[in-house]
Amino acid sequence: MTPPIGIILAGGQATRMGGGDKGLRMLGDQTLLARVIERLEPQVSDIALNANGDPARFADLNIPVIPDSIDGFAGPLAGVLAGLDWAATQGADTIVTAAADTPFFPCDLVPQLQLATEGTAHPLALAATPDPKRGMARHPTFGLWPVALRDDLRAALNDGVRKVVLWTDRHDGRLAAFADEAAFFNVNTPDDLIKAEDML
Incomplete structure (x- = not known):
């Protein structure tokens, strides 16, 4: 399979971290962000960062920065x-997304999603890990997405759809199962950053 383009999602407002760019916090x-790039780069053909603002x-990351095209976070x-x-302008068929605040995600993320x-x-899948209550817990910021469905997604967003799984379920989105739930530990708060230091 052709490697997808990697898109790192950093477009949120990081309110639980006190604002600013979580991805620029040191671990x-x-x-x-540097840790996420390091893990994602070997698995994809190219990388861009989705972030809003300046x-x-x-600039020191030397990767394209692409803002949301839908207003209002x-x-x-x-x-x-x-x-x-952005991937469509590069002639790509698929992208893989990874969250900017999740530094330990699997090194085989892309092949397992594929x-x-x-x-x-359609090549549409989300990463998932075992969950005692729900069976499988989906990680909606880690997925494989087809460029062919971008206009459908645009229409859904314009109609007010915000929940990832509502849209992926419409299109028979699959799950890629990963055994290690800790791999998807994300840094939302200062306490999480301390936990991540322990996990290093």
Whole structure:
């Protein structure tokens, strides 16, 4: 399979962290974003960052910065759409998204997502881990997304859809199962950052 383009989602407002860019917080000797790029880069053909506001603050990363095209901080799906639109200009068929605040995600994220969509109409899948109450817990910021559905996603966002799984379920989105729930630990608060330091 052709490697997808990687899109790092950093378009949120980081309110639980006190605002600012969570991805630029230090974890050990690197920023969270640097750690995410390091994990994602070997798995994809190219990388871009979805972030709103002045892109100059990410200049040292040397990757394209693409803002949401839907106003009002419409959530992860807006970042997915921005990534799909950018990937279309690059001639790509798919993107894989990863959250900027989740530094330990699996090093085989992309091949497992691709495997989960073999034989389906659209390569659309979310990462998931075992959950004692729900069976499987989906991680909606970690997914494989087809460029072919970008206009459908745009229409859904314009209709007010914000919940990722509402849209993926409409299109027979699959799940890629990962055993290690800790791999998707995300840094939302200062306490989470302390936990992440312990996990390093």
